[in-house]
Amino acid sequence: MNVDFNKSPDGLVPAIIQDVTTNKVLMLGYMNDESLQKTIESKLVTFFSRTKQRLWTKGKESGNVLNLIDIKLDCDSDSLLIKVNPKGPTCHKGSDTCWNETNDESYGFISNLEETIESRIKAGDSEKSYVASLFAKGINKVAQKVGEEAVEVVIEAKDNNDDLFLEESADLLFHYLMLLQAKGFKLSDISKVLKSRC
Numbered sequence: 001m002n003v004d005f006n007k008s009p010d011g012l013v014p015a016i017i018q019d020v021t022t023n024k025v026l027m028l029g030y031m032n033d034e035s036l037q038k039t040i041e042s043k044l045v046t047f048f049s050r051t052k053q054r055l056w057t058k059g060k061e062s063g064n065v066l067n068l069i070d071i072k073l074d075c076d077s078d079s080l081l082i083k084v085n086p087k088g089p090t091c092h093k094g095s096d097t098c099w100n101e102t103n104d105e106s107y108g109f110i111s112n113l114e115e116t117i118e119s120r121i122k123a124g125d126s127e128k129s130y131v132a133s134l135f136a137k138g139i140n141k142v143a144q145k146v147g148e149e150a151v152e153v154v155i156e157a158k159d160n161n162d163d164l165f166l167e168e169s170a171d172l173l174f175h176y177l178m179l180l181q182a183k184g185f186k187l188s189d190i191s192k193v194l195k196s197r198c
Contacts, residue, residue, distance in 0.1 A: 001071065001073055004077040005032060007076075013031055015028070016079065016081050017045065018084070026086060027090050027098040035047055043067060044059075044067065044068065045065075045082060058090075063087065064087055066082075066085075066086050067085040067086070070083040105188050107187055117131055121135050139179075142182045149172040149175050153169055156168045
């Protein structure tokens with residue numbers, strides 16, 4: 001890995017730390033060649049402290065270490081993306097990230113959709129919301145709707161109309177998210193089960 005440490009007068013490059021599982025950015029630190037080599041050898045992320053002017057291994061005192069998974073060099077060879085498996089909170093103030101965010105898995109738009117479904121369930125306005133109206137009919141109706149959508153996906157999978165297949169797949173996923181919430185779960189719970197099988 002040919003990191004260009006000479007681009008900076010202090011010989012340091014930024015190191016962006018990202019959780020390998022959640023893809024959350026946890027913190028930003030700085031590395032010189034020595035700290036990078038120590039990180040690679042020890043498999044524990046080690047930075048160069050600009051204030052103390054020495055190497056420091058993250059979590060050496062607290063136990064909240066960053067276990068190295070992968071290192072990527074950017075296109076200009078002057079910054080690093082370091083993927084880690086964190087043990088405990090990353091920020092010295094006790095939060096999961098240095099931006100005071102929780103380090104939860106997120107599925108982008110799908111997570112936003114889960115939140116929308118949840119808010120419409122809580123609002124309970126069955127006259128204005130399809131979600132609320134289906135929930136008002138009980139879990140059996142929600143489960144039945146998932147079954148209907150699953151059958152429609154199977155039917156469309158056997159035909160050649162990709163647009164209809166995708167439409168029905170979207171309907172199935174939407175109703176499945178509703179069923180998960182009707183049972184008190186979210187996609188993150190399913191993710192845990194799948195991870196346990198790997």
